[in-house]
Amino acid sequence: MHVDQIILQSVIAHRLDTIAQEMGIALERSSRSPIFAEACDFSCGVCNQKGELVSQLNGIPILAAAGSFSVQAVLAKYGDNIKEGDIFIVNDPYWGGNHLPDIGIITPVFYQGELVFFTVSRAHHGDIGGAVAGSYNTGATEIFQEGIRIPPTKVASQNIIIDEVLNLITYNTRNPEMLRSDLFAQIGANKIGHDRLRALLGKYGLEKVKESVGQLLQKAEDLTRIEISKFPPGTYVGEEWLDDDGFQQEPVKIKVAVTFKNNEVIIDFTESDKQVTGFVNSALVTTTSAAYIALLWTLSPEIPRNSGAFRPVKVIAPTGTVVNPAEPAPVTLSTLHCASEIISAILKACGKIVPERIPAGFGRYCGPSFYGVDPRNEKFYVGFAFCCLGSGGGMKGRDGLPYMAPISNYGGVRAPNNEANEVQYPLLTLRHHLEIDTAGAGKYRGAPGVKYQVEFYGPDPSIVMFGDGMKIGPYGLEGGEEGSLNKNQLVTKKKGSECLKSKTPPLSLQPGDTLTLFSSGGGGWGNPYERDPQLVYEDYKNGYISKENALKAYGVVLTDKGVQWSETEKIRGLGDLS
Structure with a gap:
């Protein structure tokens, strides 16, 4: 690649990342809900015309990685009927979402009559209806008890909000004014991303931008395959457990087999438990997103977190398991648990090869x-x-x-x-x-x-x-x-x-x-x-550990003034530690 092309690709890549970050800042500052404005429980990103994730504001990793699935759901439903000025909304975990409180807003970006990008914001809303305020229904046995399901739906046409759609959604929640306001914050954040992308296309031209985006995705794929090929071929198994699902008292098993083969990886959850009654089940979007997060963590922080990096990864999650339940199983807790246990099981498996990274x-x-x-x-x-x-x-x-x-x-x-x-x-x-x-x-x-x-x-x-x-x-x-x-x-x-x-x-x-x-x-x-006794003492001074636990866990004898080195040496059975 010519040096000018490399420079241009880098400029466009950084601009795309900045656009995602700017969307996040706008969302944080324009929202009313403390979940957005204080906790920042959201993520923003840019996808290409195929629904492939190109750039993202990391925000909440499980939300960011899932953004492309919402776009692909919109593409699958609307296809060639996507028009300039349309805006879409989705939250259904069985159709492009991850759990009902996380609502995705998807805005197509056209340039010279061609669909080029989508801007995406996905954010957690305080209430989405259902049997329990806050929509975390611990007693739910089916998704209908968790809140209103929104399949990929057009919420604006020709840049005009379709009030009937928005009213239908907000009417089914306990704080409709707050939800409506925060959805407008998402729509506004997407609009900022839309305008910045149009400016980018205007500055560098349609073909150069599309070419650079294709190269960015290919670069991520190439880097991922290179890192995978460094791992010894073989299958590595990891397990993690949830306490329970709120109905059964037995723990719920997440078991994964991670197979490195040449420059590809297979992540297989076949031996995980069957789906359970309670809301810890993880829909396929959440499971796949969690698998991507864990594997890329293992491989390298230098790999761009876009859909190119996902191409060498195959996820196997049989229908009817806790990591891919059959509809209409409840799933609301899954973005916390069992998504975290999915990530942990994969990290444990990979830790058998590269423990220093885990x-x-x-x-x-x-x-x-x-x-x-x-x-x-x-x-x-x-x-x-x-x-x-x-x-x-x-x-x-x-x-x-x-x-x-x-x-x-x-x-x-x-x-x-x-x-x-x-x-x-x-x-x-x-x-x-x-x-x-x-x-x-x-x-x-x-x-x-x-x-x-x-x-x-x-x-x-x-x-x-x-x-x-x-x-x-x-x-x-x-x-x-x-x-x-x-x-x-x-x-x-x-x-x-x-x-x-x-x-x-x-x-x-x-x-x-x-x-x-x-x-x-x-x-x-x-x-x-093997921990430095002086660090143990500093933890004691900071109130993180008691003298009793310093002795029990670390073999370090402490006084208020510092480490008792001679006693510590005896207990640890080591030489001079000073």
Whole structure:
């Protein structure tokens, strides 16, 4: 390739990435819902005319990787009937979506009468209807109980919103004004991407841009195949488990066989459990997206995260399994769990080849949605406990990071500001800090979990507890120890103190009731006795570990002034550590 072509390709690639980022900034700043504006639970991207992902704002990885499936669903339904000025909406997990609360907005981009791109925003909305406010229905046995299903549907024509469609969707939710406003924020973000892409085409010309996009996808494919070919041929097996599905008490197995063959990879979930009754089932879009995330993590951070990188990967997920349930199985929790367990199972399998690239286990989400009427404005609200996010696992060369959320989100969801949370919702934050002795021990430890305590003061508040990780902790790797389990304590005027299950149906509370959440610490990587004792002391000073646990987990004897080196040497059975 001529040097001028290389430079042009690089310029266009960076411009496409910037457009996706600009879409994300616009979405964050124009939205009303705290889920968008505070937690940033969304992703934006650009696809080509075939629905192949070209660039993305990483945001929430499980959403970003799924963006192309929504576009392909629109293409499959509308084909040549897609016109300039159309806008489409979709959320159906069995038709291009991943779970109902994540609504995708798809905007085609035409230039000189030709369909060239799609801009895509996919975002989590606070309520999408169904039997439970917040749409995390722990008792759902079919998707119809989880909310309104939106197949690929035209929501605008000739740049004019089709009010009948938008009204039908928002009418079926508990906070229609908020949903409508946030959908317009997505439409606006897509419009910014649309206009920037048109400007890009105008500057460099249709043929040069299309050629560069094709080269970008081919480059990603080539890099992926090169990295795959470096792995020894063979099949590597990994397993991960969910606590339960809320109905059965037995754990739910995710088992994967990852086969490296020449320059291709087969990811086979055939031996995973059959689909279950509860809402941890993962529709194929979510499963495939999770598989891409895990494999590319294993291969190289230098590979562009676009559809070219997905071409050498084949995913086998038999219908009727927990990773590809038959319709109409419920799936709402799946973008957290079992998506995170799918990623973890693949990482464990690949860790048998390249353990130095693989992190220990991440904390699982286990917290409530809460809802009611805010006495300050008499408006209905739905909120989520983003402030109790679990923490990340350690990996070779670094300790885990706190507030990472499940690995399917990988830090994309932000922990909101406590004061902003108290403005948005009728609750008070009583405690919010990293919790001592929760991090999985290792040469590179996991990050500590979080203690988060709130008091509700609105009239008749209700909560729904959803999540996992109260029975199965974040795994350790290469001799590292597990992170802590999720825990909680609800204190009510009626019942006193009780521990809620990870999947608890709606509970009515009273003003003054409190909920304390203890989120998981990440798993440790490597033998804890190989951790530098001085780092253990620093963890003690920071309140991450007690003296007792420093001795028990690391063989390090501490005083308030520092490491007792002679005693530590005896316990560890090593030479001079100073």
